[in-house]
Amino acid sequence: MVLCLRSCSHGLFSTSRRCFSSVRSHQEDKRWPGWQIIIGIEVHAQIKSRRKLFSVPLTGNLPNTCVSPFDAAFPGTLPRLNVQCVALATRVALALNSNIQSRSTFDRKHYFYPDLPAGYQITQHYSPFAIGGRLVLPTEAAVPVRIKQIQLEQDTAKSIFDPRRRETLIDLNRAGMGLMEIVSEPDMRSPEEAALYVRSLQSLLRAVGASDGNMEQGSLRCDVNVSVNRPGLPPGTRCEIKNLNSVKFMMSALSSEIRRHIDILDSSSSVPQETRGFSEQTFETFKLRSKEDAPDYRYMPDMNLGTLHITETQIQNIRETMPELPDITRSRLQKQYSLHPRDVEILLALDAEKDIPFDGETGGPSSAGAVRYFENICQDHGQGAKEKPRDPKVVLNWIIHELVGQLSARHETFTAQRVPSSWLAELIDMVQGNIITRTSGKSLLRHILHNPSEESPKQLAHKLDLIALRTEDQVSSAGTAPPAGDMDLTAICRASISQMPAEVVAYQAGNVNVLNKIVGHVMKTTRGRANALAVKTVLQAMLDGN
Numbered sequence: 076m077v078l079c080l081r082s083c084s085h086g087l088f089s090t091s092r093r094c095f096s097s098v099r100s101h102q103e104d105k106r107w108p109g110w111q112i113i114i115g116i117e118v119h120a121q122i123k124s125r126r127k128l129f130s131v132p133l134t135g136n137l138p139n140t141c142v143s144p145f146d147a148a149f150p151g152t153l154p155r156l157n158v159q160c161v162a163l164a165t166r167v168a169l170a171l172n173s174n175i176q177s178r179s180t181f182d183r184k185h186y187f188y189p190d191l192p193a194g195y196q197i198t199q200h201y202s203p204f205a206i207g208g209r210l211v212l213p214t215e216a217a218v219p220v221r222i223k224q225i226q227l228e229q230d231t232a233k234s235i236f237d238p239r240r241r242e243t244l245i246d247l248n249r250a251g252m253g254l255m256e257i258v259s260e261p262d263m264r265s266p267e268e269a270a271l272y273v274r275s276l277q278s279l280l281r282a283v284g285a286s287d288g289n290m291e292q293g294s295l296r297c298d299v300n301v302s303v304n305r306p307g308l309p310p311g312t313r314c315e316i317k318n319l320n321s322v323k324f325m326m327s328a329l330s331s332e333i334r335r336h337i338d339i340l341d342s343s344s345s346v347p348q349e350t351r352g353f354s355e356q357t358f359e360t361f362k363l364r365s366k367e368d369a370p371d372y373r374y375m376p377d378m379n380l381g382t383l384h385i386t387e388t389q390i391q392n393i394r395e396t397m398p399e400l401p402d403i404t405r406s407r408l409q410k411q412y413s414l415h416p417r418d419v420e421i422l423l424a425l426d427a428e429k430d431i432p433f434d435g436e437t438g439g440p441s442s443a444g445a446v447r448y449f450e451n452i453c454q455d456h457g458q459g460a461k462e463k464p465r466d467p468k469v470v471l472n473w474i475i476h477e478l479v480g481q482l483s484a485r486h487e488t489f490t491a492q493r494v495p496s497s498w499l500a501e502l503i504d505m506v507q508g509n510i511i512t513r514t515s516g517k518s519l520l521r522h523i524l525h526n527p528s529e530e531s532p533k534q535l536a537h538k539l540d541l542i543a544l545r546t547e548d549q550v551s552s553a554g555t556a557p558p559a560g561d562m563d564l565t566a567i568c569r570a571s572i573s574q575m576p577a578e579v580v581a582y583q584a585g586n587v588n589v590l591n592k593i594v595g596h597v598m599k600t601t602r603g604r605a606n607a608l609a610v611k612t613v614l615q616a617m618l619d620g621n
């Protein structure tokens with residue numbers, strides 16, 4: 076059987092393979108002076124498809140409800156490639172500037188473990204579907220990390236140990252789900268660079284819609300390889316630490332492993348090549364097996380699967396639907412909106428929380444993310460084209476401080492929130508135009524979150540009596556009367572002065588600080604509807620007899 080996305084009539088793809096040197100001048104790290112650290116990472120990312128790599132659609136969340144006879148390795152069942160997994164992995168390969176192979180094949184990797192019903196995993200050992208590429212770390216030095224290859228493979232089932240009954244339970248739901256293994260070259264030089272690599276890869280996977288990339292939920296897992304050598308000498312022996320499920324643990328595992336290698340080398344011994352685990356209790360690595368006990372995987376081509384052909388036209392079609400990649404978004408946001416890099420990072424982190432739809436489908440409004448939300452507000456001049464564009468810093472401030480602040484107080488996420496960008500835009504315009512005060516703006520936002528309704532912020536501001544109080548002069552120059560029953564600010568200031576004779580005397584005797592007390596009184600009376608600066612000006616003018 077030949078698995079063909081479409082029959083291949085072209086030769087090799089023209090995807091450029093950029094060459095660059097992996098040689099970096101050694102920079103001394105104070106933590107381990109006189110040593111160079113080399114790190115390479117294998118990332119396993121679950122592909123966000125509705126179907127497994129070779130079998131059934133994903134249904135049911137209960138254990139063992141999403142299992143086809145093929146996943147359970149029933150005799151006579153055959154694999155059928157899910158082309159959506161290939162398409163999503165192709166997006167990743169394009170984003171990483173990887174060379175997508177026109178022909179690739181699948182192999183069986185044999186080992187015996189209860190979470191692998193067939194006794195082998197289907198992977199791409201001999202001929203992976205993408206080779207080469209790179210990811211540039213977002214540091215000042217823009218460190219490039221070369222990608223060695225990307226291969227498609229099946230996930231295993233999940234084994235869950237029940238300590239009470241001392242037995243292991245198997246959940247086959249994960250068995251056969253599509254994974255990409257993204258293998259880096261050994262180009263990282265510190266745990267921090269390793270962390271940055273994984274985080275950058277996570278946001279790239281999410282940006283192209285290929286994977287949730289969520290380490291806590293297991294949709295992204297890392298094996299890290301590390302070795303230690305004297306600068307200028309050949310690399311040391313690598314040890315591989317398996318199955319790390321958080322960036323924090325990965326950094327601890329690396330630091331502990333580096334220290335262990337240095338201790339061994341300092342005592343004039345040599346580091347044996349090992350596969351190791353990481354204990355979340357001791358924050359140290361421990362030996363799983365040595366090179367000598369490494370399993371013989373007896374790789375062999377999977378004869379039930381033929382060659383995977385990917386044509387240049389198919390790649391081009393996918394290339395045309397590629398979204399903006401995180402690096403470009405980062406620098407564009409900084410330039411286009413003159414935002415501080417720190418604020419851009421906050422916005423990008425918020426954006427990364429968005430839902431990733433299955434199979435690259437266009438998601439609903441909640442999956443649009445924080446960047447789109449921010450840009451909608453900045454770019455949509457709802458008040459008419461002649462109005463000034465909204466100040467991006469003000470917009471960002473309302474999103475990351477006020478909106479997200481209030482949402483987290485309510486234990487809600489930005490992704491699940493229901494305030495349309497046009498509403499926040501309207502609210503910001505009212506505050507910036509002094510129609511309501513900033514304090515009232517915050518109360519209005521709180522009200523909207525507490526009482527979802529169809530009424531717009533403007534309607535609510537009137538209904539809730541939040542329109543800012545104006546001074547006599549502002550009322551007469553605007554030519555519109557204040558809402559019925561509203562006193563103007565001048566009248567309220569006058570009333571406060573008459574209620575605070577002792578303070579007035581003190582002020583007039585030269586104690587100017589007492590003015591703040593009278594301002595406070597007005598602010599309290601107006602319940603945040605007055606602008607403190609305007610109140611101060613009016614009071615000062617009255618008390619100074621101007």
Ligand SMILES: Nc1ncnc2c1ncn2[C@@H]1O[C@H](COP(=O)(O)OP(=O)(O)OP(=O)(O)O)[C@@H](O)[C@H]1O
Nearest residue numbers: 113114115116117258259260261300301302310313
């Ligand atoms: N001297 C070294 N120090 C640190 N990392 C290294 C060194 N040499 C190679 N590596 C890294 O080790 C990793 C090897 O991964 P690869 O998938 O090719 O093989 P593997 O780990 O032997 O196989 P498996 O996929 O079965 O675990 C790569 O990320 C590579 O960059």
Ligand SMILES: [Mg+2]
Nearest residue numbers: 117256258298
């Ligand atoms: Mg590997």
Ligand SMILES: [Mg+2]
Nearest residue numbers: 117298300315
């Ligand atoms: Mg490995």
